[in-house]
Amino acid sequence: MSLHEVPTVAPKCGDCPIRHRAVCARCEVDELALLDAIKYYRSFEAGQTVIWAGDRMDFVASVVTGVATLTQTLEDGRTQMVGLLLPSDFMGRPGRTNAPYNVTATTDLLMCCFRKKPFEELLSKTPHIAQRLLEMTLDELDAAREWMLLLGRKTAREKIASLLAIVGRRDASLNLRAPSGRLAFDLALTREAMADYLGLTLETVSRQMSALKRDGVIELEGKRHVIVPDYDLLLDEAGDDSDGGFLV
Amino acid sequence: MSLHEVPTVAPKCGDCPIRHRAVCARCEVDELALLDAIKYYRSFEAGQTVIWAGDRMDFVASVVTGVATLTQTLEDGRTQMVGLLLPSDFMGRPGRTNAPYNVTATTDLLMCCFRKKPFEELLSKTPHIAQRLLEMTLDELDAAREWMLLLGRKTAREKIASLLAIVGRRDASLNLRAPSGRLAFDLALTREAMADYLGLTLETVSRQMSALKRDGVIELEGKRHVIVPDYDLLLDEAGDDSDGGFLV
């Protein structure tokens, strides 16, 4: 998602342990001071719903720690995850009053929230933050469209490999490393959540995870901790050369 | 996509037959005059490529007439359409230099283009246009995510019905009508293009079109002209109650 890149100095926003991606790194000092004045924290337990589709939403927020999912459902209960919020990801829609999807915490979750009204005022006063927000939204749009390619055209195995590549890449970038060679990370998703993201059933996810393990593409410690012996090999399995550049 | 709604007065931008969605209807007079100064037209024949993924892109544009598609492909040729541009739709990415997907004309196509540099200057001078653009991008994001639900969880029949509902709805709104009851429109897509949009094969599309016809949900005149005797029935087949509110 790349703002003006990964943090290279200590975070500035009060006591937040993260750098808010909505803010331009070049001019962060003043704006973060402004943001600081209107922010508050909310925490959620694993499994709790942050907001339901259609609900009034009077804040925008950054994920501080934890993982949340965006999901949509059909009446008969079929559900599709349409986005994944990892630490430093932004959530919110300036100019909108209602949430378009369900947002659910899949781990314990801490969010740094900003009341929408003052945040919007801040936006109109500081056009370069508005511009930054447009860029982030365009990134999200690219990610969503990349995901459409996955959902429409990839095999189950490729889907799993793509998801692992993305989460692994994202995890590496949190540690300021480019993903390559050996990689290990926790996958904060149940098999069912993975299935909902990939448009599969949980059984198929489980089978393909087993297959990737059998073929030496990944190793598993317990159910959630994934070890990738060779990131490039995983990318090959993902079926495209985009190297998971989206959703970063 | 709904700016401050469907045109109710004559278009203002010079000789353009359409209202540019990037411009706020409330304040259009001044901005359209500005836009008028930096615009030019380009036309494409059916089948021609407007721009290739990765190419430098030094303009943004509105579709005046015709239909274009946004597609992504894997190396082995599997392709997925990730967006559809209908008249009045906007295409372009302020702040980006390269096109993220292939854009192809599926009919003869006329675009009203604006050179990117002056357009971006206009944006920074008129924050409410920037805000309008953010809203439009959020709409596109919603549409993409709605499409993810379709790709990941709907059956072939539901996919076809959803596509027809959306195109039909969009066509009706061009004529300032709410879609209901009987509807007739031209589907400017080949069976293959429909398949690429829906993540299916062209044979499956053809079979499901035949099935919908056999079941009286649609009638066909020739290959492309679709008659929907009862729009609500079509919506039922689409499998959700979102009523195709996206991509409008």
Added chain:
DNA sequence: CTTACTCCTTGACGTAAATCAAAGACGCGC
């Protein structure tokens, strides 16, 4: 008119993934 092209339809068959079903693994409270 014939030929040739593109696009579409329909059929027969194969297969990847869904569904149905059972049992294992892990954690948590008692």
Added chain:
DNA sequence: GCGCGTCTTTGATTTACGTCAAGGAGTAAG
């Protein structure tokens, strides 16, 4: 320890959709 919940794995079977293949319909050129 034991029971009980949730999550996961694995197997057997079904099915929706893909693949392969043949032919039809419309249109443009000769």
